[in-house]
Amino acid sequence: MAEIIMRQTCPLRGSCTPLPEDPVPAMAYVPFQQWxxxxxxxxxxxxxxxxxxxxxxxxxxxxxxx
Incomplete structure (x- = not known):
């Protein structure tokens, strides 16, 4: 299981962000449309x-x- 590392400080705002430091791109599934x-x-x-x-x-x- 991958471990999510959260940022602890934000140099521009001085607060934490809920986003992971190195996000992984998602994969989408779109089925073929049937006529x-x-x-x-x-x-x-x-x-x-x-x-x-x-x-x-x-x-x-x-x-x-x-």
Whole structure:
């Protein structure tokens, strides 16, 4: 198991930082998209995507549609 070494002092601010001194880059996994059901052109333009599975509307801070 890797040991995380935390910085104890910050010369510019004089306080500790929660970030490790030598961070390790992450690896992402993104699955291939499967072709499936598609929107009609008008609906796709409105939604910003041709695929309903990728249509994830933003509901704002209160959970209400914009």
């Amino acid at each position: 499936g059901k598609t929107y009609e052109p008008e609906r796709a333009f409105d939604a910003g995507t041709l695929f309903p599975v990728l249509d994830k509307p933003f509901y704002g801070r209160r959970g209400e549609p914009r």
